[in-house]
Amino acid sequence: MRSGQEAPPADAATARPGPGTILVIGHTDVGRRACALISEAGSATIHLDDPTDADLREALESGVEGVAVLLHDDIRALRYSLVIEHMRPGIRLFVAIFDRTVRKQLEAAVPNCVVLSPASICVPSMVAAAIAPSHAAVRRRGSSQEPRWVSIDISATAQSPASVEPYAIPSRLRIRGLWGRLRGQLHAYDSGSAVLLGGALGLILIIAVDTLVGLRHQSLVRALYDATRTTATISAPTLEDSPLELLWATIAALLVMGLTAAFAAGIVHHLLSGRHVALIGRRVIPHGGHVVVVGMGQVGIRLAQELRALGVAVVGVERFGDASGLPLARDLGIPVIIGDATSRRVLQRAALTGAVALVAAGSEERDSIAVALSATAVAPGLKVVLRAGADDAIDETRSLFPIGPVIDVNGLTAAFVSRSLLGAEPYAVIPDGDQVVCVSRDSTSQVRQRSTSSRCTC
Numbered sequence: 001m002r003s004g005q006e007a008p009p010a011d012a013a014t015a016r017p018g019p020g021t022i023l024v025i026g027h028t029d030v031g032r033r034a035c036a037l038i039s040e041a042g043s044a045t046i047h048l049d050d051p052t053d054a055d056l057r058e059a060l061e062s063g064v065e066g067v068a069v070l071l072h073d074d075i076r077a078l079r080y081s082l083v084i085e086h087m088r089p090g091i092r093l094f095v096a097i098f099d100r101t102v103r104k105q106l107e108a109a110v111p112n113c114v115v116l117s118p119a120s121i122c123v124p125s126m127v128a129a130a131i132a133p134s135h136a137a138v139r140r141r142g143s144s145q146e147p148r149w150v151s152i153d154i155s156a157t158a159q160s161p162a163s164v165e166p167y168a169i170p171s172r173l174r175i176r177g178l179w180g181r182l183r184g185q186l187h188a189y190d191s192g193s194a195v196l197l198g199g200a201l202g203l204i205l206i207i208a209v210d211t212l213v214g215l216r217h218q219s220l221v222r223a224l225y226d227a228t229r230t231t232a233t234i235s236a237p238t239l240e241d242s243p244l245e246l247l248w249a250t251i252a253a254l255l256v257m258g259l260t261a262a263f264a265a266g267i268v269h270h271l272l273s274g275r276h277v278a279l280i281g282r283r284v285i286p287h288g289g290h291v292v293v294v295g296m297g298q299v300g301i302r303l304a305q306e307l308r309a310l311g312v313a314v315v316g317v318e319r320f321g322d323a324s325g326l327p328l329a330r331d332l333g334i335p336v337i338i339g340d341a342t343s344r345r346v347l348q349r350a351a352l353t354g355a356v357a358l359v360a361a362g363s364e365e366r367d368s369i370a371v372a373l374s375a376t377a378v379a380p381g382l383k384v385v386l387r388a389g390a391d392d393a394i395d396e397t398r399s400l401f402p403i404g405p406v407i408d409v410n411g412l413t414a415a416f417v418s419r420s421l422l423g424a425e426p427y428a429v430i431p432d433g434d435q436v437v438c439v440s441r442d443s444t445s446q447v448r449q450r451s452t453s454s455r456c457t458c
Helices: 029-040 053-060 074-087 100-109 118-131 171-183 191-214 220-231 243-272 298-310 326-331 344-349 365-378 393-398 409-421
Strands: 021-025 045-048 064-069 092-096 113-116 137-141 148-153 163-166 290-294 313-318 336-338 357-360 383-388 406-408 426-432 435-440 446-449
Touching: 021 029, 029 045, 029 409, 045 053, 053 064, 053 074, 064 074, 064 409, 074 092, 074 100, 092 409, 100 113, 113 118, 118 137, 118 148, 118 298, 118 357, 118 383, 118 406, 118 409, 118 426, 137 298, 137 426, 171 290, 171 313, 191 220, 191 243, 220 243, 290 298, 290 365, 298 313, 298 326, 326 336, 344 365, 357 365, 365 383, 383 409, 406 409, 406 426, 409 426, 409 435
Parallel strands: 021 045, 021 064, 064 092, 092 113, 290 313, 290 357, 313 336, 357 383, 383 406
Antiparallel strands: 137 148, 148 163, 426 435, 435 446
């Protein structure tokens, strides 16, 4: 499918656009929004959905000066990018890629292209909405090994420059998160972990009591050694004919059988559950001062990673146990609860009443709305941030329910793409009511665009 958005002739399929034409590949929501913004800026566009190599060659030979590849499939996006670079070396190219590995491969092969994921574009606004509402965005500046953070504030008029200042997380929020993680140590997060923890503590208690009983006849070290061997059923203690000691030994043996079974069952459950939450260490569920991120997709993972790097405690919630982002979350030390975030029980497991904010970062708007309503029912007054996308359900819901800040991921991505392909170098794109503000890379100017909800009719 193709169209000339600048005064197309009757037969748009055979139109030959002039210089300055932008080629948009992908009939996704982001692609349709970017196409509409580029057209409204006065540039002609060619919009192709799933072009063949012949279609690409024809388009690239017709005066195209920039290309945007906006697909949901990273591998297809990579292939199109390589083909375009082969046909037109050095052409301005913007590619939306989610996967880091694919992104690095493309950057190495095509150094002239701009490769960013929608997650990296929208997360600075999400971070600010969750923990720093007085700022428009909070983003990383510098290397990943030694990151520095800056806050971005925008002015009410396009003539005034934006403000970019160093940012540090408030010490009160950091301390609150540390205390919340400390309270979460050795705290059961579900029935399986409760069985595991109960079995372990029960066995420790029996060892302690057995050690105290053994102190009547031997030293502390020997008594502890014998108690441990007895609890592990390696050997039985040598007891006198005291009725009380014999009775305790009988009761202890029965308790050890039950507690050992419970402990073993808890370990098996923990291993089979994917070990997304730990009982001790970094991946415990904080019990205060944390941000709950619902949806461990690309946006949710990136948001949780940025918050963790800032020093904010985070817990994720993911509905599907086989989600592709879960292994990465475990590697990053982010605890993730597997369950439906619209359930009160799941939200209570995430210690929502002690949280700083909840961010509904899933790709389905209607699910995000349901999560927001459930969260406000469990924790009235909690700050809730919603991710918007291709659906318009959030706009309809706003008239009925008071919902928190809404970050339109597709709209911000489309604004970034359009400004990049039209010759600008945006440093950040920030939502501001029904407008999007594009801050320049030198932070000396800002450009306001109208609402990015319009789509092309290609």
